[in-house]
Amino acid sequence: MVVGAGLGGLRTIERLRADGYPGRITLIGAEEHEPYDRPPLSKQVLSGDWEPGRAVLRDRAGLAGLDVTARLGTGAVALHGTTVELDDGGTVAGDAVVIATGLVARRLPHQPDGVAVLRTLDDALALRRALGTARSMIVIGAGFVGAEVTCAALRRGVRVTVLEALDAPCQRVLGRRVGELATRLFTEAGADLRCGTRIGRLLDGRTVELADGSVLSADLVLAGVGAVPDLRWLDGAGVRVNDRLACNERGRVVGMSGVWAVGDAAAWWNPATGDHHGGEHWTLTGEQAARAACDILGTEPPAAGPPYVWSDQFGLKVQVIGRTDTADELVQLHGTGLDGGPVKGTVVGYLAGGVLAGAVSFGAPARFARYRALVASGAPREKVLATIE
Amino acid sequence: MQVRVDSDLCQGHTLCAMAAPDLFALRDEDGHAYAPDENVPAAQEERAQEAARSCPERAVQLS
Numbered sequence: 001m002v003v004g005a006g007l008g009g010l011r012t013i014e015r016l017r018a019d020g021y022p023g024r025i026t027l028i029g030a031e032e033h034e035p036y037d038r039p040p041l042s043k044q045v046l047s048g049d050w051e052p053g054r055a056v057l058r059d060r061a062g063l064a065g066l067d068v069t070a071r072l073g074t075g076a077v078a079l080h081g082t083t084v085e086l087d088d089g090g091t092v093a094g095d096a097v098v099i100a101t102g103l104v105a106r107r108l109p110h111q112p113d114g115v116a117v118l119r120t121l122d123d124a125l126a127l128r129r130a131l132g133t134a135r136s137m138i139v140i141g142a143g144f145v146g147a148e149v150t151c152a153a154l155r156r157g158v159r160v161t162v163l164e165a166l167d168a169p170c171q172r173v174l175g176r177r178v179g180e181l182a183t184r185l186f187t188e189a190g191a192d193l194r195c196g197t198r199i200g201r202l203l204d205g206r207t208v209e210l211a212d213g214s215v216l217s218a219d220l221v222l223a224g225v226g227a228v229p230d231l232r233w234l235d236g237a238g239v240r241v242n243d244r245l246a247c248n249e250r251g252r253v254v255g256m257s258g259v260w261a262v263g264d265a266a267a268w269w270n271p272a273t274g275d276h277h278g279g280e281h282w283t284l285t286g287e288q289a290a291r292a293a294c295d296i297l298g299t300e301p302p303a304a305g306p307p308y309v310w311s312d313q314f315g316l317k318v319q320v321i322g323r324t325d326t327a328d329e330l331v332q333l334h335g336t337g338l339d340g341g342p343v344k345g346t347v348v349g350y351l352a353g354g355v356l357a358g359a360v361s362f363g364a365p366a367r368f369a370r371y372r373a374l375v376a377s378g379a380p381r382e383k384v385l386a387t388i389e
Numbered sequence: 390m391q392v393r394v395d396s397d398l399c400q401g402h403t404l405c406a407m408a409a410p411d412l413f414a415l416r417d418e419d420g421h422a423y424a425p426d427e428n429v430p431a432a433q434e435e436r437a438q439e440a441a442r443s444c445p446e447r448a449v450q451l452s
Contacts, residue, residue: 286442302439317400
């Protein structure tokens, strides 16, 4: 039984069937929609380049082809052992449960309903409609979603004010210094980016009061302040939920039997770094799904590559490979963005203990490609620098 | 099995080349992938499927 009909849940099922799992599979999905992919929501779907159907990963016929009983529009409300209780009053029991419920948009305290968020397909379509008539917009949070929404709004001629609590956009992913490059992307595109701005409270769907008491208003307000797992339905299931579900390195939920978790709701044990790490990486979700499926089947799991995430913003692709949060040293591998040169074409390496742990590229995909293998192998500084020449 | 990369869909994530380095090459200018030889050797079929699954744009097409 798979709870959660997004990328992680679907990939788990695909792997189970590809490797010959003969048993019954039930897919529980809280949304009515067929399983869809999230990255396009803030990109091609929001911009209008894609109709929403193109984001669907597998339609009902495709699910039937996998011999899956799909219960879409049905949420899980409790877990007892390996029996899931549903919000329609029914229960589904299985030998194995895979939790792939992902994240929900984080809301600000007392957030009015009129404030937009972007996490689901319905959110994206509502925002797309709203952008069609808005002339001004306030984006709260300059992360990847905030950046992509800002771009879509600017392209439609909407004036955009971006309020960011930290000193630079995407600071948690990029760090302070590389975050400056993201700052320039916002400002050079014409957005009014205000970093270090604390929100006091949201007065209504169009009005924001800042911590200093000043008030801003616009036709549209988006809260792009990240996403969190909603695991309240596991209260009482005997598992300790510390933000995300702690799992071992094969996806088994710590403290439970017959239960696995994959994707953004899970934090798998990482033997290399010695911590439980939850990534919000598209590739990591797919890999975890494959590994969990193999663990359920008792087969050999595929080799894992370094996690990868990307964002299309301000006319270029920002690509992040590996881990940037463990770095103690930065190296500008290509371009001159960190020295005040163009942002586009800049590639930065993140070293931890003299070893390449991650890398970030601003609009330089071809140059960036080579660093994937170097991150995967944990290449030392000298080897990384030798690659540049 | 045959493999090709839809150049209109490819965005240069380069994940296919990571999954199946023997099947894909990358263009220097934008990281876009192509299959130098569209015929997939039998021993590489699983890697080709992995590459198709790994593509966020679903640009890797098998037939």
